[in-house]
Amino acid sequence: MxxxxxxxxxxxxxxxxAREWHYRALNQALGLFGLTIDRTAHEGEFDGLPTQDKLRRLTARYGLPESLHPLINELKQTYTLQEIWQHCxxxxxxxxxxxxxxxxxxxxxxxxxxxxxxxxxxxxxxxxxxxxxxxxxxxxxxxxxxxxxxxxxxxxxxxxxxxxxxxxxxxxxxxxxxxxxxxxxxxxxxxxxxxxxxxxxxxxxxxxxx
Missing domain, CATH: 3.40.50.1000 (HAD superfamily/HAD-like)
Incomplete structure (x- = not known):
């Protein structure tokens, strides 16, 4: 026993x-570069992964330039903190x-x-x-x-x-x-x-x- x-x-x-907060924050950052993750892809593949892993998958799938990863990651974290202060x-x-x-x-x-x-x-x-x-x-x-x-x-x-x-x-x-x-x-x-x-x-x- x-x-x-x-x-x-x-x-x-x-x-x-907080799952929705992360979803909105990343899409807010990606939207500045003309890209978003749709709800089906989010729930089936991306939900729960670290942001860096999500960005690597977006690069492999859609050709998101790797040079943008640090900026998008920084923006995503900023938007996430805004979500936290509003909703947590x-x-x-x-x-x-x-x-x-x-x-x-x-x-x-x-x-x-x-x-x-x-x-x-x-x-x-x-x-x-x-x-x-x-x-x-x-x-x-x-x-x-x-x-x-x-x-x-x-x-x-x-x-x-x-x-x-x-x-x-x-x-x-x-x-x-x-x-x-x-x-x-x-x-x-x-x-x-x-x-x-x-x-x-x-x-x-x-x-x-x-």
Whole structure:
């Protein structure tokens, strides 16, 4: 029987409903150069990837000049911060879930494909930072999700085995990374699915079936 000791959350689409913010911000930046990502492509391929990976795919598919990547990336991050300041607010359900995890002795971390500045701003405005042991961004690893590096790193920093960890994820790239790490994976479809009751129930299931 395994004993769960740590819970690692993705951020966008899990703890914070930011997926649309990233979509709008990147398209706002790309639109300056006559290019956009349509909704179907976003949901089927691009959602959850680091911006740099999205830009590389756009170069391969549409010939977006690589020389524009740094500028578009910088513009995208600026527009993302504007979205955060306009739309990011505390969610009691998530504050309660993380508070209960800490109260019951679990280690808690966040691992996201977002850059550190965006993560810090979102987590601070959502008032979730006090509940975390640490958070990892795509700047803390060499390969973003779907590569499992960020989850391997988080598990190692928690000082736990993969079997002692639960990862909460929402999109195919993140779920693939979490599963490849060897951790137990709680897949959700929306931040509203993330609650103390659901997480606690999943932890009990993991401990009973392992």
């Amino acid at each position: 395994c004993v769960i000791q740590g819970v690692i959350f993705d951020m966008d689409g899990v703890l914070i409903d 607010w505390p969610d009691f359900q998530h504050q309660y879930a993380l508070a209960q995890l800490r109260h019951h002795g679990y280690r808690v971390a966040v691992a996201s494909n977002s850059i550190r500045a965006s993560m810090e701003t979102m987590l601070a405005r959502a008032q979730l930072l006090p509940f975390l042991d640490f958070y990892l961004s795509n700047e803390d690893v060499s390969r973003g999700k779907p590569d499992p590096e960020i989850y391997h790193t988080a598990i190692r920093m928690l000082g736990l085995s993969p079997q002692a960890c639960v990862v909460v994820e929402d999109n195919p790239h993140g779920i693939a990374a979490a599963r490849a790490s060897g951790a137990h994976v709680l897949a959700v479809s929306h931040p509203g699915d993330v609650s103390w009751a659901r997480i606690h129930s999943f932890i009990q299931e993991c401990e009973q079936t392992s």
